[in-house]
Amino acid sequence: MRTVTYFFIFLNLSLAVFEEPAVYPLPFLVTSLVEVLCLLVFFGRLTHFAKVTFRNVFWKDTKNICIMVAILLSLTDLAIYGVLRIYNVSSIRWSRIVRPIFLINFAESRQIRRAFRSIRNTLPEITYVFLLFMFSLLMFSLMALKLFGERNLQTAEGLPYFKNYLGIVFDLYVLVTTANSPDVMMPAFDFSSWYALFFIAFVIVNTYIFMSLFLAVVYNNYKKHLKNEIRKLAYMKHRKMIEAFNLLKEEEGAQFVVREARWKELVKLVAPDISSSHRELLLRISDDEQKGFIDKKSFVQLADLLNIQVVTLKIRSHPLNQWMPRVYKSAVSQFLRSMVRHRGFVWTYDVIILINAVFIALDEASPYISYAEWVFLALYITEILLKVYTYEPRAFFGKNQFWNWFDTLIIFAALTATILNTTLKSTTKYNSQQILDIVFILRVLRLIRIVDSIQRFRVIMNTLINIVPTMLTFGGLTLVVYCVFAIIGMELFHGKIQFFPANSNAPYALECGNPALKDSLFARGKYCKNNFNNFVSSFIVLMELTVVNQWHVFANGFAKVTVQPAKLYFIAFHIVMVIIIVNIFVSFILEAFFVEYSLEKSEVETAIEQKIQELGMGVQEDKLQDEQLLDNMESDEHDLEGEGGTKRQTKGLVFKIASKHPPVHTLVSSQSMKMLLWWLRSCCCQETCLLLFTLLVQDG
């Protein structure tokens, strides 16, 4: 269901690639039919949603209203445009701007909506800071006009310097973003060294202080907002758990309880994919004294318990050990396996990777080096095979074994691509550039592996990998902003600037096909390909504008080929993207990093771990740190066998707590909120988490 909705949302968004101005042009009939289809799907999704919710809830929800309005607007626009097209009147497809609304407003994109809500809440405060910043900018501009306006100075391009007030405001705004940093100062500085003080004061006040203030305001509001959201969620969950308890409760002595059988049924229903041993473990924690029932307090904890990922490590012997035990247990095999497990094995491969790096850097032309590539590929494949031979394959390709997956995929992709390339080369003498490029990239990516063998790097890398899902939310946010600005940009600047290949004979090829750009920095920087002529180009231009540098060259260039106020488009993009969204992204990363670095184990987690240890099924955390993970488990198994008794029943089972950051996990329980987890995980600051956690655990 969700996949289908997302598919149609992205189909609808990607229509911009095929509509005029198109990357791959399709007739209007096709794109409009696809759009109508998408709108129908959205409408269907909405009616379905309306059926499963109460009428007044449905109509009170702004997002449903938004979707309906968007559908109506799109259809109207499509009809008007179609009719006008028949009469050959050109008009604007203005409704394309509303398309991102679908991405935001469907129930599935909770996180993006949350991010937008967070932005909306930040707006009032950021507006005040922004007004103050603008005031400071206008003041400095006035000062600059008075100080430099009558000096008859010239810029490096020979233009008059600081003559016109609005021009000064724009130049100084660009200086705030540091994009024209020394250039704007040089004429005044050349005139007198003292004038440098003006620019130094300007940069300190506006670039350093005000820009940091923006980050502070965004970050502060973001944290505050999040705290409230989490508090609300936690409260809702708690209330629902108590509701559930009241439905299931039975009287037992003086208190109400839930009986074991009913509890098990519930857990099976709610979390069908956890193993029965894991369920047993949870039961033992909830029903600590084995009374056969669970009281209210323990019951309410259930949601938290279920959210802590307990990895059930099934200790299975190696398949080869089962199929041909004689061979697998022979001296040679034993030696081989102990060799692979040795630290030296990792080190050897680290050295091989380093040598490989040198070979990659060397010239490809020499035949020896292309032979060496085969040797390296063989070595890497041998490594993977040896590891699979030594460790249990299902454990080696376990869910959380990111690096093993990464290695294997990269190396087999490289193998395939290299074979393909060689075949093409020898049969058709044609060296496919695309494939060769991919081979190069894969070859270099292999080198990343070396990071994994250094403990400190692995910690940082894991942090980075953990915040990837958070960044996807941010990606969604960026996508929405980019779409809106790209569509506006295409309407404003489409066709004004053209790109011609280097050897083109077109008129004004060097001026991007537009004489207005003669002698401009835009043309001199050979920026012609940065235009708004289609959706993809627009995205790349917007990406460059996000990076900020040289954005004034773009703004000036596009203003020259249209009108001066066109600069406002670029200023607006800077404010929305850089001042607001990039700052939110930085806040994201800061919080994510603080959480990853500082979060301690929560109480519930400790409770589970204690129970695991009590049951003698634990794996020492520190032993898990290095790569000999599976090796250790085998020896653990031996220990268990040796002990016997009641623990026999759990033989071959080892638990370990997977996540280091449960508090946020534990806050949300329903399946539909799972996606939210990542968002929350990376943004809740330590104090909030602990506070909320205590709030949750200490049942009132």
Added chain:
Amino acid sequence: MRTVTYFFIFLNLSLAVFEEPAVYPLPFLVTSLVEVLCLLVFFGRLTHFAKVTFRNVFWKDTKNICIMVAILLSLTDLAIYGVLRIYNVSSIRWSRIVRPIFLINFAESRQIRRAFRSIRNTLPEITYVFLLFMFSLLMFSLMALKLFGERNLQTAEGLPYFKNYLGIVFDLYVLVTTANSPDVMMPAFDFSSWYALFFIAFVIVNTYIFMSLFLAVVYNNYKKHLKNEIRKLAYMKHRKMIEAFNLLKEEEGAQFVVREARWKELVKLVAPDISSSHRELLLRISDDEQKGFIDKKSFVQLADLLNIQVVTLKIRSHPLNQWMPRVYKSAVSQFLRSMVRHRGFVWTYDVIILINAVFIALDEASPYISYAEWVFLALYITEILLKVYTYEPRAFFGKNQFWNWFDTLIIFAALTATILNTTLKSTTKYNSQQILDIVFILRVLRLIRIVDSIQRFRVIMNTLINIVPTMLTFGGLTLVVYCVFAIIGMELFHGKIQFFPANSNAPYALECGNPALKDSLFARGKYCKNNFNNFVSSFIVLMELTVVNQWHVFANGFAKVTVQPAKLYFIAFHIVMVIIIVNIFVSFILEAFFVEYSLEKSEVETAIEQKIQELGMGVQEDKLQDEQLLDNMESDEHDLEGEGGTKRQTKGLVFKIASKHPPVHTLVSSQSMKMLLWWLRSCCCQETCLLLFTLLVQDG
């Protein structure tokens, strides 16, 4: 004592302005004599310090050792250089680099040292992130070499594109700083749009993620480090207060206490500058039940109590009221005063300021406009006089009345400068440019006042004003780094690049006097004045490098006139200044802002306020918000008079708590630590403060 030390430290540092390469050259003999004098003073300060501290404490202190080594090094270097100079052998004054050591290591610069300690503690962690970042950079460079190296592409300047590995690493490092953002991508992008993906991936990974990670690591460590420092300070203070209690205690019934008389004596001794009524107030808080003695718990609180700034607002009647009460209380005078107190008065002047802004922007040439300037000056002066007439002058120019001071200073400076300018113009027909510039700046600065009349802006401005002292610490840090890099830079690049005025006939004037710069971006950007030829120029170049934009043009330019490895100097500066120090600065601002925005009144403060209210001497906080402050106080006075009785004794006295952020204040008590306050105030995060505060208040 401190002033003298600082004077000599700055004198010593500023010697760089007069020594070769000099801004204002002085003979070697003069500078060396001054240096010897400075060193003597430092030595004297050190021996004085050695006398008042225990010997083993003195010798264990690294900062004393540092100073001694620095003095020795400076003297040796000076001697060697002097001797070599006599024999006309040129050598390097390498010891100039150690001069900033004096700024760091004297006991007076505690905050700068603390900042350096914080940096040192951050280094190990930042090193790991940096290594990982370098690894990523090298990998991407390798990929770029493979992808673009053999395409025979050309940059916009016609140079080979991505041919040489080290060149690629440098280019991509510059891309991380965004300084060459679209330019470095354009040749590959022009070749194929797909290659944009490589650069987008690069920017996301390195610029957005890694750079944010640097901020996160710096911020995180900074906070952690600070927490420890504050905890240590709080603990030390607590211990000392208990020690003091044990010295002063007497037995009273079952417990030990300090008697009132002794307590008063102590307070008089420790804080001689607080008023006796303030002391009385503190006594009433400490000895809540008026038992005539203070128990241990209340005694330990004393340090905190003393640190809360209680403003004793003495309600004095206006001097004019005392001198000529008839005139001052006449109907006209009453009307005038009520007019000034009216909101409309503020609004009128806001409108006047706006009109003034328009007039400033208009052309100066017209005589009417220069007459208007006199009108505005007269209006502003009238405003100040009216305010002083209405409000009590001593209150109007009170300690915390920043805006009143600002106004008065700016307007009287503008008046002086304008009169001076007009006199010069009429008598000598010579229009002094310097004075005119100052007049312009002062005129524009007057407009800032309008910010003060909008409540929300005032809050933000106050936050900014409050963090100024913190930023001064940061300024010290920057000064040290700049000094070191400027001195190294002058040794490396002195005289390689020269600046010639626009109409110069010197050879290679357009190439900054160096043929190696022909066709370089450096010469084309007219950056010739950005050189290391003297101390001041070096500072300006370093400032531009801190702003980051175009730093690669500088690096390439200076590498062209010397050798390629000279780029390392610029990379080193970027790492030290931008990655470490600017991030610390941003952390500063973030924390300062969070504290200013979120700190609630502390417990001790609440206790004091409660007592003030109990005694009926309070001023309503909300009434204080607007400008009618002194007006209200007058009416409060009337209320007090009306009540009479015991409150008579406090007539004419109103207390109000000045600071909104006492917790950090309360942590430090000794006079010598006062400077530290500001540092702490702006960096302690809310949670830490509250935690520590509880720790302090709840006496064990």
